Structure formats: structure tokens, C-alpha cells
Amino acid sequence: MLILEIIIGVFLGFVLGLVPNLHINTIGFLFILVGLLSLYPQNLFFFISVAVSQLVSSFVPSCLFGVPNDQTILTIFPTHKLFLEGKAKLAIFLCMVGCFFGVFFSLLLLPILFLIFNVLGSFSFFIYSAILFVLLMFVFEAKDLKNKLASLSIIVISGALGVLTLKTSYFLKEPLLVCIFGLFAAPFLLIAIFNNPKKVFQKEETPKSSVYFFTSLLGVFSSMFIILIPSFSSAQAGLVVSKIKNNLSSNEYIVLFSSIAISSLIFSFFLAFTFFKSRLGYIVVLRSFDIITLNINWLVFCLVVVISVCLSVLLVLLFIDDFILFVNNSNHRAINIVVFLISVFIIFSISGKSSLIFLLLSMFIGFLPIIFNKRRVILMSYIMIPTLLYYI
Amino acid sequence: MNVVYLRRLVIIVSVISLFLLSTYTYYYSPPSFSVSDFIHTMDSDKYLEKTISLSGTIRDPLVKENHLFFKVCSGATCVLGVIFNYKDFQKQMVFNNQTIKVTGKYTIFNKQKEIIVSRLDYVNT
Incomplete structure (x- = not known):
């Protein structure tokens, strides 16, 4: 029965992960809507498998369509670069490498996380200093005063949007869902739809790369410190590491960010089972239905996580050629339109009519880096500034 | 590393993990x-x-x-x-x-x- 739970969870998570812009927190909300949590309250490992599998397969829409959620958000920058070079298959493959090795390193480092959490659980000084450091780097890496001011303006504007939507929940349900899409994905989708750029054919040859063990371990290690702080996401861990170790290649960045994403998820479950701390909305939902309890069998948990990652990576690798064939043979403009409409539909379904204003606002802000020729990554101040203000 | 190698590695790891899990659940006695x-x-x-x-x-x-x-x-x-x-x-x-x-x-x-x-x-x- 347990193995059946895992297999069903993996398949369900795999399918849900292929839907662009669908975050695991939204899936938790959907599970409440359909009553799945009430029907199967004791099937904890099914819900763990869904979460793991959904994360692994969500790298596919991130790589192919440039539509991330806040767990996969940093991967879209190097993966989009590879997509434009016709190497989307390599990008997906590298995400799978990062997930596969990331899961082993994160399980091995669980005892260290336990010790660190007991010692440093509330030691936030160095972490918010790191955020401030990254924000200042965004400003000062620009060459002249005009560019510095442009970067600063974008940081302040997107930060203000973050404070408005994340710190106060009066206006909007699921603000991350709306604004991450609006800031990062929608502008590029719209440009692709209206400009109809020259189709980039993705190479179908078997990708090959180095294993990047150390990069994966670095990602897991950084995630371990970031997970200690409430409201920090894997995206922030990736940003801090990328600034500290900034001579990484695109391939290494992809492995780094995917390792961070998978290890953040595993560490979130670990903190929930050990210290009853929730770092993800999905885990809050599982706890509210008493699915997560303090008595977990750790051996079974580790084996379930490993099996879930292996099966989902296998599924992605099995269908990777089909994904590439689909992208190559289909009308990119039509795909972009469908992806855009699906994402907007999901946003309206979850967040309601009030999300339209915030979607439009975040889209306008998302165009600013394009207009001023800045890197999209500075829009991450949307999450970073509210987090920083929380600790000051 | 390429796709074929990663696929083989993943299959081996998942088979071993499934075997371990099956063995554990078979011999597990509830309280x-x-x-x-x-x-x-x-x-x-x-x-x-x-x-x-x-x-x-x-x-x-x-x-x-x-x-x-x-x-x-x-x-x-x-x-x-x-x-x-x-x-x-x-x-x-x-x-x-x-x-x-x-x-x-x-x-x-x-x-x-x-x-x-x-x-x-x-x-x-």
C-alpha cells in the first residue's frame, strides 16, 4: 500500500508539475477544495511524493516556457539562456542532475541541520546582512550613476510591490502566485507572443555534462542555513550563493539552483516533523489536517523521498525527447498564448478578480528591467525587501 | 555524465530503495x-x-x-x-x-x- 501511495503520488505530482505557474502551495489549496486531505488523512507519504514529484517536473515548464514558480524562479535565468541557444534539453537534464544529487546530500545533512537549528534557530543577523549585501550589489554593479539609479528605482518599486502584497494580505489571496508570474514570466511571454521572434529549434542530441557534485553540495549547504529563517525562500538562498561564488557557469548555476530547490523542500518537511515549524504553505495545510505529526519513521521518510525523486526524474528523462519534439514541432506563439491563458486562469481561479490589478501592476514592473536593459534578477527584491523589513 | 548514464543510475537507486522499503514494511511490527x-x-x-x-x-x-x-x-x-x-x-x-x-x-x-x-x-x- 505504501509503495502504491508513492507511485500514485509521483504520477499525480508529475502531471501537476507540468502545469506552468502552479506552486505546491496552490496544490495544497486545490487538495482542500477537492477534499483529498479529508478523504486520505493518514496517507502522509502520498502527499510527500506529490510535493517532491511536482517540484522535479516543474523544472520542465520553467526551462521550456520560462514560467517559474517561486521555488524554480532562479533557474529561469540560466535555463532561458540555454533555451535561446537551442539547448533546452541540456537545461532540463542539468535540473534533474541537481535534483537527484541534491536529494542525497540533503538527506545526509539532516543531522547537521538538526544541530544547527538547535543552536542558530533565531540567529538572523548574518542572514539579513546577506540580503542587504545582495541588494547593494545589484545597485553598485552598474557602471555609471544613471544605471545605478535605474537599478535602485527598480529595486524600490518591486520591493514596494512586495511590501504591499506580501506583508498585508487584505488585497490579495496568494500574492506570490500573481506577482511571480506578472514580474518574471508574463513580460517575456507577451514579448514572444507579439514580436513572434524567430523560432529557436531545440537540439535533440543527448546532452552531456560534468556532474558538479560540489556545486550541488554547495546548494544544499546554503539551503540548510536559509531554511532556518522564516519567510526566506530557496530563491534567496540561490541569490546569496550566486553573489558569493560568482564565477559559476550557466550549467553550474542550474545545478546549484535545482539542488537548492529540492533540498529546501526536504528541509521544510524535516523542520515540520522535528520542530513542528512550517516553512511552506503546503505543510501548513498538511498540519491543519493532522497529516503531519511528530512521530515519523525517518528511515521510511528517507526511502520515500529517494524513491519519489528517482521515479520523477526517470519520468522526466523518459519524456524529455517528447517535450523537445513538442516544442520544436509546435507553433511557439500558440504555445505561449496557451501558457499565458492557463496561468491567468489559474491566477483568477485562486486569487479572484482583485488579482487583475496586481497582475497588470506586476507586469508593468516586470517590463522595467527590459526597458532599462537590466537583469531580471533584480526583481527578486520583490521578495527580499519585505523579508529584510521583517528583521529590521 | 549523459542522459543514459543518469537514467541507469536513477533506475538502480530506485530499485534498491524500493527493495529496502518493501523489506522494511514486510518485517515491520506495529506497537x-x-x-x-x-x-x-x-x-x-x-x-x-x-x-x-x-x-x-x-x-x-x-x-x-x-x-x-x-x-x-x-x-x-x-x-x-x-x-x-x-x-x-x-x-x-x-x-x-x-x-x-x-x-x-x-x-x-x-x-x-x-x-x-x-x-x-x-x-x-
């Missing part, structure tokens, strides 16, 4: 108590919605619409047991004053605590 210890001594609410084993004496077996209801007792302390869509051999095991070990999910139904039995074992007295 086992006598009924009186479980109700009076243990924090029995901790085991709600979990699989446990309880040993005791059968009382008041009753068949109703293909389901078998009975009590598992230790002295005056009893827990209700139910087997849905019972099999013949299970009915033969469940009779008055038979000492038995029941394994199943401990749950609450209609504000009454009961065990949904998945397995019956004789206990040597």
Missing part, C-alpha cells in the same frame, strides 16, 4: 499492547489513525451485513473491533472467550474508539 494497558496506562490518543496490535479476549461477536463486530477485552476494559467484508476463516477465529491479537487502524467512529481489523492472530495463553 503491540494488551487492551487494559493500552486504555489505562498508555496515551492511547497518540495512536489514533495509526496501526496497532491489541491482545485480549473476544466478547459479543456479531455479524451484520457481511461485517463482523466484536469486542476485544482485558478484564472489564474493552475496545470495539470491526472486520469489514470478513472472510470465513476470520469468522471462525472470532468467538466468545477466544484470546486473540488484532492488528489494525485505531480510529474514532461515532465518538467511539474502535479498531478496524486487518489481521487476526491467535495468542498462546
Whole structure:
């Protein structure tokens, strides 16, 4: 029965992960809507498998369509670069490498996380200093005063949007869902739809790369410190590491960010089972239905996580050629339109009519880096500034 | 590393993990108590919605619409047991004053605590 739970969870998570812009927190909300949590309250490992599998397969829409959620958000920058070079298959493959090795390193480092959490659980000084450091780097890496001011303006504007939507929940349900899409994905989708750029054919040859063990371990290690702080996401861990170790290649960045994403998820479950701390909305939902309890069998948990990652990576690798064939043979403009409409539909379904204003606002802000020729990554101040203000 | 190598590695790891998990679940024994210890001594609410084993004496077996209801007792302390869509051999095991070990999910139904039995074992007295 347990193995059946895992297999069903993996398949369900795999399918849900292929839907662009669908975050695991939204899936938790959907599970409440359909009553799945009430029907199967004791099937904890099914819900763990869904979460793991959904994360692994969500790298596919991130790589192919440039539509991330806040767990996969940093991967879209190097993966989009590879997509434009016709190497989307390599990008997906590298995400799978990062997930596969990331899961082993994160399980091995669980005892260290336990010790660190007991010692440093509330030691936030160095972490918010790191955020401030990254924000200042965004400003000062620009060459002249005009560019510095442009970067600063974008940081302040997107930060203000973050404070408005994340710190106060009066206006909007699921603000991350709306604004991450609006800031990062929608502008590029719209440009692709209206400009109809020259189709980039993705190479179908078997990708090959180095294993990047150390990069994966670095990602897991950084995630371990970031997970200690409430409201920090894997995206922030990736940003801090990328600034500290900034001579990484695109391939290494992809492995780094995917390792961070998978290890953040595993560490979130670990903190929930050990210290009853929730770092993800999905885990809050599982706890509210008493699915997560303090008595977990750790051996079974580790084996379930490993099996879930292996099966989902296998599924992605099995269908990777089909994904590439689909992208190559289909009308990119039509795909972009469908992806855009699906994402907007999901946003309206979850967040309601009030999300339209915030979607439009975040889209306008998302165009600013394009207009001023800045890197999209500075829009991450949307999450970073509210987090920083929380600790000051 | 390429796709083929990663695929092989993933298959090997998943087969090994599945084997380990199957072996563990096959040999796993749920916590086992006598009924009186479980109700009076243990924090029995901790085991709600979990699989446990309880040993005791059968009382008041009753068949109703293909389901078998009975009590598992230790002295005056009893827990209700139910087997849905019972099999013949299970009915033969469940009779008055038979000492038995029941394994199943401990749950609450209609504000009454009961065990949904998945397995019956004789206990040597």
C-alpha cells in the first residue's frame, strides 16, 4: 500500500508539475477544495511524493516556457539562456542532475541541520546582512550613476510591490502566485507572443555534462542555513550563493539552483516533523489536517523521498525527447498564448478578480528591467525587501 | 555524465530503495499492547489513525451485513473491533472467550474508539 501511495503520488505530482505557474502551495489549496486531505488523512507519504514529484517536473515548464514558480524562479535565468541557444534539453537534464544529487546530500545533512537549528534557530543577523549585501550589489554593479539609479528605482518599486502584497494580505489571496508570474514570466511571454521572434529549434542530441557534485553540495549547504529563517525562500538562498561564488557557469548555476530547490523542500518537511515549524504553505495545510505529526519513521521518510525523486526524474528523462519534439514541432506563439491563458486562469481561479490589478501592476514592473536593459534578477527584491523589513 | 548514464543510475537507486522499503514494511511490527494497558496506562490518543496490535479476549461477536463486530477485552476494559467484508476463516477465529491479537487502524467512529481489523492472530495463553 505504501509503495502504491508513492507511485500514485509521483504520477499525480508529475502531471501537476507540468502545469506552468502552479506552486505546491496552490496544490495544497486545490487538495482542500477537492477534499483529498479529508478523504486520505493518514496517507502522509502520498502527499510527500506529490510535493517532491511536482517540484522535479516543474523544472520542465520553467526551462521550456520560462514560467517559474517561486521555488524554480532562479533557474529561469540560466535555463532561458540555454533555451535561446537551442539547448533546452541540456537545461532540463542539468535540473534533474541537481535534483537527484541534491536529494542525497540533503538527506545526509539532516543531522547537521538538526544541530544547527538547535543552536542558530533565531540567529538572523548574518542572514539579513546577506540580503542587504545582495541588494547593494545589484545597485553598485552598474557602471555609471544613471544605471545605478535605474537599478535602485527598480529595486524600490518591486520591493514596494512586495511590501504591499506580501506583508498585508487584505488585497490579495496568494500574492506570490500573481506577482511571480506578472514580474518574471508574463513580460517575456507577451514579448514572444507579439514580436513572434524567430523560432529557436531545440537540439535533440543527448546532452552531456560534468556532474558538479560540489556545486550541488554547495546548494544544499546554503539551503540548510536559509531554511532556518522564516519567510526566506530557496530563491534567496540561490541569490546569496550566486553573489558569493560568482564565477559559476550557466550549467553550474542550474545545478546549484535545482539542488537548492529540492533540498529546501526536504528541509521544510524535516523542520515540520522535528520542530513542528512550517516553512511552506503546503505543510501548513498538511498540519491543519493532522497529516503531519511528530512521530515519523525517518528511515521510511528517507526511502520515500529517494524513491519519489528517482521515479520523477526517470519520468522526466523518459519524456524529455517528447517535450523537445513538442516544442520544436509546435507553433511557439500558440504555445505561449496557451501558457499565458492557463496561468491567468489559474491566477483568477485562486486569487479572484482583485488579482487583475496586481497582475497588470506586476507586469508593468516586470517590463522595467527590459526597458532599462537590466537583469531580471533584480526583481527578486520583490521578495527580499519585505523579508529584510521583517528583521529590521 | 549523459542522459543514459543518469537514467541507469536513477533506475538502480530506485530499485534498491524500493527493495529496502518493501523489506522494511514486510518485517515491520506495529506497537503491540494488551487492551487494559493500552486504555489505562498508555496515551492511547497518540495512536489514533495509526496501526496497532491489541491482545485480549473476544466478547459479543456479531455479524451484520457481511461485517463482523466484536469486542476485544482485558478484564472489564474493552475496545470495539470491526472486520469489514470478513472472510470465513476470520469468522471462525472470532468467538466468545477466544484470546486473540488484532492488528489494525485505531480510529474514532461515532465518538467511539474502535479498531478496524486487518489481521487476526491467535495468542498462546
